[in-house]
Amino acid sequence: MKLSSRTRYGMRAILELALEYGKAPLQIKTIAEREDISNKYLEQLIAMLKASGLVRSIRGPRGGYLLAKPPSEIQLKDVFLTLEGPMVPAECLEHPEYCPRCTDCATRQIWQELQNAIFGVLESVTLADLVERSLRSKKTGNYHI
């Protein structure tokens, strides 16, 4: 099990925007350079973030992208779901009628617990938290924990 590049790149990109919150808009080109992501690909990822209302844009020269809300109001869950798509380990979690068998039920509970565990993490952290962590590790120079 692996996260898509979409999610990994996108998370890094929106963190860049969070780090610049309150300042001038950031351009795709800049983010792509800083994060070493293909310009054109990043364009699409940011479009997804914009479509879901997490990011807004300014066109033309001196334009770029801005966080649509304060970092403290954006949970990682929001970003994750936008990029990775719906978090449904098994269909029967959303549509119990898919689950006519008894033994399914026990496994179904597990998939439910897995989903809860993942959401637990992603809901407990906001972009503001990420910014704080990011600045702290920059200060101490401890890139790897």
Next chain:
Amino acid sequence: MKLSSRTRYGMRAILELALEYGKAPLQIKTIAEREDISNKYLEQLIAMLKASGLVRSIRGPRGGYLLAKPPSEIQLKDVFLTLEGPMVPAECLEHPEYCPRCTDCATRQIWQELQNAIFGVLESVTLADLVERSLRSKKTGNYHI
């Protein structure tokens, strides 16, 4: 994010084996019928479980498959990793040299926490637990919680 059919089917299949632990071997055909899975496909999934040592087989008539260890000694993590493959949200978790940038670090922590949360669930439950849950829900008839 969704689990593969491999993992969902395979987990149900090995649960069937756990439910029959100590009894006669279960045949592919039987499991496939009970769980409504393609015979031929299930064959391959069980082969994976056998290759990883969780299941053993007896060939010929009256043959079939058996759990290689008591259900209490098989964590769901073992089954999951066999079927779903290695759980590495991001490459930089295993190879920190992939992580030259500072902002990566904050996201990297998150992927680490996600991995821990998932493993936490999958390590805390064994097939014996699943069997117990399964029998209980069969008794009460509460298939959906």
Next chain:
DNA sequence: TGATATCCTATTGGCTTAGTAGATTATTAT
């Protein structure tokens, strides 16, 4: 009006998934 930067749509190669198909081998019961 030209430069800048977002926006939009289409296309692609490569990989994985979820099977299907068919033949082979080992074991048991008659």
Next chain:
DNA sequence: ATAATAATCTACTAAGCCAATAGGATATCA
């Protein structure tokens, strides 16, 4: 012995997704 049974092995395939790449259109500022 032999026929039936059930696992084992290998190969193939259609469909879908991923991670880009490409090229042009549109809005905005100086």
